Structures are given as C-alpha cells and as structure tokens.
Amino acid sequence: MRHLFLINPHAGKYDRTQEMREKLRTALAGRDEPWEAAVTQYPGHGAELARAAAERGEPVRIYACGGDGTLNEAVAGAAGFGNAAVTHYPMGSGNDFLRMFGPDACRFYDLRALLDAPQAPVDLIECNGRLALNVCSVGFDARIGLGAADFKKLPLVSGPLAYQLSAVRTIVQGIHRPYRVTIDGERLPGEAFTLICACNGRYYGGGFNPCPDAVPDDGLLDFVVVPAVSRLTILTLIGKYAKGGAGDIPRILLRRGREMHVACERADRINLDGEELVDSELSVRVSAKKVNFFFPEGTHWIPEKRVRN
Numbered sequence: 001m002r003h004l005f006l007i008n009p010h011a012g013k014y015d016r017t018q019e020m021r022e023k024l025r026t027a028l029a030g031r032d033e034p035w036e037a038a039v040t041q042y043p044g045h046g047a048e049l050a051r052a053a054a055e056r057g058e059p060v061r062i063y064a065c066g067g068d069g070t071l072n073e074a075v076a077g078a079a080g081f082g083n084a085a086v087t088h089y090p091m092g093s094g095n096d097f098l099r100m101f102g103p104d105a106c107r108f109y110d111l112r113a114l115l116d117a118p119q120a121p122v123d124l125i126e127c128n129g130r131l132a133l134n135v136c137s138v139g140f141d142a143r144i145g146l147g148a149a150d151f152k153k154l155p156l157v158s159g160p161l162a163y164q165l166s167a168v169r170t171i172v173q174g175i176h177r178p179y180r181v182t183i184d185g186e187r188l189p190g191e192a193f194t195l196i197c198a199c200n201g202r203y204y205g206g207g208f209n210p211c212p213d214a215v216p217d218d219g220l221l222d223f224v225v226v227p228a229v230s231r232l233t234i235l236t237l238i239g240k241y242a243k244g245g246a247g248d249i250p251r252i253l254l255r256r257g258r259e260m261h262v263a264c265e266r267a268d269r270i271n272l273d274g275e276e277l278v279d280s281e282l283s284v285r286v287s288a289k290k291v292n293f294f295f296p297e298g299t300h301w302i303p304e305k306r307v308r309n
Ligand SMILES: Nc1ncnc2c1ncn2[C@@H]1O[C@H](COP(=O)(O)OP(=O)(O)OP(=O)(O)O)[C@@H](O)[C@H]1O
Pocket: 008, 009, 010, 011, 012, 013, 040, 041, 042, 043, 044, 045, 066, 067, 068, 069, 070, 071, 073, 091, 092, 093, 094, 095, 096, 274, 275
C-alpha cells in the first residue's frame, strides 16, 4: 500500500507544511510502506496528483491535508478508481465535511489511526461534469461564500471581515434571483429562489447545517430549496437554518432524490465544496459509491434523525 499526503500550504490560517512533514516522519517511522508528501503548487494540483497516483493501478491511500477544497481535489482525482481511497487530515478553516462525524471528527487528527483505517465507498455529487463530496449550492449562500474571496484580495481585510463584506454586498444586491428548479422530474413551484442546495454531507460555510439528515452513502442527495423570501425573513430565519432547523421552517422545501436541474437567468456562482464554478445552469446528479473514503476504526457519522421513507 502506498500513502500519498497532499499538503495544501494555502489551507487554514498559515502554512503548516513543515509541521506536517515532521508529524508524518513520526507517524510513519518503522512502517515498511512507501509514502510521499506532496505540496500542492496551485489550485487543481491536488486533483492532478491524486489522479496520477490512482492511475498507477496499485493500492494507494490519499490524505487530503488541508480544508474542504483540498479534500474536494483529492476526491475528484481518485473518483472511480477502486484501487484508491481518500481521507481528510483537517488543516483548513472550515473542515466542514468532517463535522457530520460529530465528536468523532477529532479522531481524524490521529495520523496513526488514519493509516490503518477501514474504508467504504461513498457517493459524490456531479454538477456540470465537476464533482463534490459535500455540498453543491447556488444562490444567496454561494454568492456570499464565494464572494468573500473578492474581498480577501483587499489590503487589511481578514477572513471574517471578507465574509461580512460579501454578506452586505449580497444583501444589498438582492437575495433571491429567478431560477427554474426541477428535482427528479418534478418542477418546483416558484419562479425565484433564495438558495438551492444539493447535500451529500451535512455542513458547509464554516458550520452551517442545511441538512442534518444527509447520508453520504445512501445513493441519494438531500435537496434544500429556500424560496424567494424578504431580507427580513432571511435575517429572522438564518439562525435556525444554520443550526439544522431547515426542516422546521414551513416555507423551505426538502426533497430526497437523485437529480436536479436548475436554470438560472444568467451566469451565477455555483459552490462545489467551497470551490467555484460559474454557469447559467446546473445539472446535478448523485454519483453513487464513486469514491472510497477511509475513516478511523470505530468512527461514524452521526445517525440521521428523520425517519426515512
Ligand atoms: N499552492 C497553492 N497556491 C494557491 N492555492 C492553492 C495551492 N494549493 C491548493 N490551493 C487552493 O487552496 C484553496 C483553499 O484550500 P482549502 O479549501 O483546502 O483550505 P481552506 O479554505 O482553509 O479550508 P476550508 O475550505 O475547509 O474552509 C483551494 O481552492 C485549493 O485549490
């Protein structure tokens, strides 16, 4: 078994490459298995490295050492390769996919436990030919989250301030837009929506919990659709939505299914695990059991609460 550690020097608050190299030397000391630490050099490099490793055909374990973007790249590169498996060593700002493991999430910091971890196939979200492990969304949330990058480029603007500025801009510009939404052939009522999410995981945006019941290996996606609402309504409901209460807000539509199509009036920012895609339509579908994921022995995501039908 080969082990490939993809270290993203741009994940989190500061470059932890050196610290990670030392941790790896300690954790792998005495193991008679080939391993490599590769530092990603540019966005997309992690996916290229993961794919090249998987294409060699031999068993390989790929560790995304970064945030959700690094995990997304590792997963995209390893998807469809039965000889490859991916995990997340959390070093990012949000590390949102792992939040669904609840108290077990901290066990992903244990490199030795990851080295011998069991694996299982999980689903992915396919959107316009790109892949996501966690959440794909378009609308208010995506414009705020992805728009924060525009403000981070400004001098003296830190991460939280960039989000706040992006939120203000999005609220001023208007929080809902015209979309036509179809899920598994059913056209949803309404011509304008605030946000539309396809969830395989449960958290995004640094801890927002749109879908507490999503299960990443059930062959289905959980769709959360917020119709056009006023700015005041958003301000009053956002706390409940963030804490996993979308199902208790009567106007929010929840569906579980396999496919969604969203037609936008114009090109819009689409969020794929926090990475950006710009397009005027989304063709989203579940790609069942598309990648192997490994997690420390005994860990599991929190069981869903809602009774499934
Ligand atoms: N050498 C590099 N230079 C610039 N960007 C890079 C480099 N390597 C990777 N990236 C990009 O860094 C971005 C951020 O990485 P990542 O999402 O893992 O960290 P984060 O944003 O801190 O964490 P999270 O998404 O969990 O909040 C990703 O879009 C990735 O493509």
